[in-house]
Amino acid sequence: MKMILFILGAVMAVAVQAADLFPDDHGDAISEATSMMVPTNGVTVSGRIEIDTDQDWFEFIALPDTVYRLQAQVSSLWDMELEFRGPHTTRLVRATSSALSSAPAKVTLTWTNIGAAGPYYVGIRGYLSFTTGTYSLAVAPLNLIDEDGDSLPDSWEWAQFGWLGSTPQGDDDGDGFSNLSEFYSRTSPTNPASALLLHPHKTAPGVVTVDWPVVPDSVYRVWWSTNLVTGIWMPLDTLYQPVNGGTNLQWNDAFSVSQQFYKVELFLGP
Numbered sequence: 188m189k190m191i192l193f194i195l196g197a198v199m200a201v202a203v204q205a206a207d208l209f210p211d212d213h214g215d216a217i218s219e220a221t222s223m224m225v226p227t228n229g230v231t232v233s234g235r236i237e238i239d240t241d242q243d244w245f246e247f248i249a250l251p252d253t254v255y256r257l258q259a260q261v262s263s264l265w266d267m268e269l270e271f272r273g274p275h276t277t278r279l280v281r282a283t284s285s286a287l288s289s290a291p292a293k294v295t296l297t298w299t300n301i302g303a304a305g306p307y308y309v310g311i312r313g314y315l316s317f318t319t320g321t322y323s324l325a326v327a328p329l330n331l332i333d334e335d336g337d338s339l340p341d342s343w344e345w346a347q348f349g350w351l352g353s354t355p356q357g358d359d360d361g362d363g364f365s366n367l368s369e370f371y372s373r374t375s376p377t378n379p380a381s382a383l384l385l386h387p388h389k390t391a392p393g394v395v396t397v398d399w400p401v402v403p404d405s406v407y408r409v410w411w412s413t414n415l416v417t418g419i420w421m422p423l424d425t426l427y428q429p430v431n432g433g434t435n436l437q438w439n440d441a442f443s444v445s446q447q448f449y450k451v452e453l454f455l456g457p
């Protein structure tokens with residue numbers, strides 16, 4: 188009987204270790220990031236760094252043309268590091284602060300999203316002579332005013348429509364894309380020719396080239412299907428990220444079936 192109990196205990200210990208070696212608040216990897224909603228007045232979250240290899244990740248959807256202030260602060264004498272990553276999880280900024288130079292350790296970044304809407308990641312961890320403790324992270328959009336509360340920034344509504352009466356689910360230009368999705372993808376909600384549409388064309392026997400309009404600092408995913416009736420779409424593993432202001436992306440497919448369908452979407456998260 189004692190032997191059985193011992194074995195069970197050992198198995199349980201291994202299971203806990205495999206799931207999370209250092210039980211923490213928000214996960215050590217980007218893939219374990221905690222999702223945050225960032226309202227117009229911003230959001231503040233708090234967490235705890237248990238050991239010096241711990242790193243907590245948070246994910247939020249950054250909106251186009253929006254200026255964000257990210258501020259992380261510790262509550263005791265620490266060094267700290269704030270890391271900011273883009274939709275493709277590439278590092279954009281890494282900043283550190285030491286309580287020795289200005290207590291408490293505090294890192295502030297101001298950043299403007301010049302791309303489409305997309306998932307951005309903020310990581311908090313210790314740096315150098317780091318001990319454990321708590322921190323707070325504040326994310327605030329500095330230029331986002333939405334007085335009619337329809338999720339469309341009022342400045343964008345005035346610029347695009349000349350009033351605040353258009354709705355996020357409306358499709359003012361009748362191109363099949365809602366005003367909200369056109370805001371997210373940075374296409375024009377008053378021009379039906381401006382839309383996130385695919386243009387497939389055969390470039391060789393059995394090879395199709397698919398291209399679509401893009402904006403910089405944005406990530407897209409292509410899906411394919413052999414049958415529209417089943418409604419089953421398969422994502423391509425590759426995510427497409429335009430580099431420095433390209434206007435089109437393309438993808439070549441050599442397929443062996445008689446027909447293939449494609450769709451593309453703005454990547455808003457895993």
Ligand SMILES: [Ca+2]
Nearest residue numbers: 333339340341
């Ligand atoms: Ca609004």
Ligand SMILES: [Ca+2]
Nearest residue numbers: 358360362364
């Ligand atoms: Ca539209």
Ligand SMILES: [Ca+2]
Nearest residue numbers: 375376378381
């Ligand atoms: Ca449009």
